[in-house]
Amino acid sequence: MPDLGLSVLLKGKNFARILGGLGVALKISLVSVAISLLLGTLLGILMTWKNPLSRAILRLYLEFIRIMPQMVLLFLVYFGTTRAFGWNLSGELSSVIVFSLWGTAEMSDLVRGALTSIPAHQYESAAALGLSKRQSYFFVVLPQAVRRLIPLSINLITRMIKTTSLVLMIGVVEVLKVAQQIIEANRMSSPNAAFGIYLTVLLLYFFACWPISLLAKYLERRWR
Amino acid sequence: MNWTVIRQYLPLYRKAAGLTVRIGLLGIAAAILIGLFCTAVQRSRIPVFRQLVSAYIELSRNTPLLVQLFFLYYGLPKIGVPTNAVACGIAGLAFLGGSYMAEAFRSGVEAIDIIQEESAYSLGLSRGQTLRYVIFPQAFSVSVPAFVANVIFLLKETSVFSAISLMDLMFTAKDLIGLYYKTTESLFLLVVFYLLILLPISLLGTLLERRTRHAGFGT
Structure with missing residues (x-):
């Protein structure tokens, strides 16, 4: 039976290199996740305001970011800004910018959805009980909204981790690129390594995202 | 912005958009x-x-399409499965989309109270009739929003096909930037063409959601 990549994987530091590549991908996604959760929450709250101008601007931002494939956004930031402003952004920085823009848009919509899903009678009952506006926000609305929000935002995290695989296309050396390099380097000794190596990458992504998805599912069920 | 360049590029983009839409639709149909x-x-x-089926759904939902495509396109031939880029693109999209569609349909089916089924049976409807006249119409209207979101999501995901050298919009843009350095024009056309594909579908989806919402039934 020809070698399908297992021996290549165990040769030298190859597996450690692949894990390092996954680390690069995860680092980009986690930095973007942190920024997105923060900014997304802020924008989401802004979106529930009644000011028509801020609403229109946020809506436009949200719709544009959401309808464009993330890959197009990556190209716009990575190649477009170089041309338009002469910036020389590194691949990592461009991807953090893009995923933060995208994650913020998605997160703000989740926050808006969670806040508006609290029925009006909750606000009214809180007012009837004599709670001030701030009190009703902190003690009545937020606890309920957060419960709806947390499973959804955990799901967003897995989506962002998966989307990070795209950074390969703007030249960031992450797990897929490392896998490509390893396969190329061993092309003579084991020409069939691509099967095993790419399968390993697939499984690595799976084991990075699966526990997070399970957590989201569990919380969703528990807090329903 | 140079409009002659844009006019020159237009046919290339039109061709690429055709490929994107064709593969996208075939993949989505298979995914359904x-x-x-x-x-x-x-x-x-x-x-x-x-x-x-559960294992498949977990695997496909927790891995990126790009990695799936790499495995399909570069990995599978090594164990003797012949592949080509178009088939891989469709298969990858179907593999990814299948689980998303399954989840959308499942949420629709699960939203229907068991009492609906029982009532249908006690009214003398057969299993097939129950499915066709009672379960399906209700499940459909519940699934529509998730379904529409999935269609848009999958069409967007087609942008990674350039990685397995399918000449889609992304590929064309990257190619033209590399060849002629007309970055602004290439990116402008890229955005315009994706908007042309995705905006109508997004609007149609909103319309469909609105039209099927009237099938209200309790909460």
Whole structure:
């Protein structure tokens, strides 16, 4: 039976290199996740305001970011800004910018959805009980909204981790690129390594995202 | 912005957009079939198949399409499975989309109270009739928003096909930037063409959601 990549994987530091590549991908996604959760929450709250101008601007931002494939956004930031402003952004920085823009848009919509899903009678009952506006926000609305929000935002995290695989296309050396390099380097000794190596990458992504998805599912069920 | 350049590029982009849409639609159609099949298997509760379907759904939902495509396109030929880029693109999209569609359909089916089914039977409807006249119309209207979101999501995902050298919009843009350095024009056309493909579908989806919402039934 020809070698399908297992021996290549165990040769030298190859597996450690692949894990390092996954680390690069995860680092980009986690930095973007942190920024997105923060900014997304802020924008989401802004979106529930009644000011028509801020609403229109946020809506436009949200719709544009959401309808464009993330890959197009990556190209716009990575190649477009170089041309338009002469910036020389590194691949990592461009991807953090893009995923933060995208994650913020998605997160703000989740926050808006969670806040508006609290029925009006909750606000009214809180007012009837004599709670001030701030009190009703902190003690009545937020606890309920957060419960709806947390499973959804955990799901967003897995989506962002998966989307990070795209950074390969703007030249960031992450797990897929490392896998490509390893396969190329061993092309003579084991020409069939691509099967095993790419399968390993697939499984690595799976084991990075699966526990997070399970957590989201569990919380969703528990807090329903 | 140079309009002559844009006019020159237009046919290239039009061709690429055709490919994007064609592969996208074929992949989505296959994904719908896989989704229906998975939902049917999960509802039928056949022991081993049900676990297999669950494993498939978890695997496909927790891995990126790009990595799936790399495995399909560069990995599978090594164990003797012949592949080509178009087939891989469609298969990858179907593999990814199948699980998303299955989840959308499942949420629709699960939203229907068991009492609906029981009432249909007690009214003398057969199993097939119950499915066709009672379960399906209700499940459909519940699934529509998730379904529309999935269609848009999958069409967007087609942008990674350039990685397996399919000449789609992304590929064309990257190619033209590399060849002629007309970055602004290339990116402008890229955005315009994706908007042309995705905006109508997004609007149609909103319309469809609105039209099917009237099938209200309790809460």
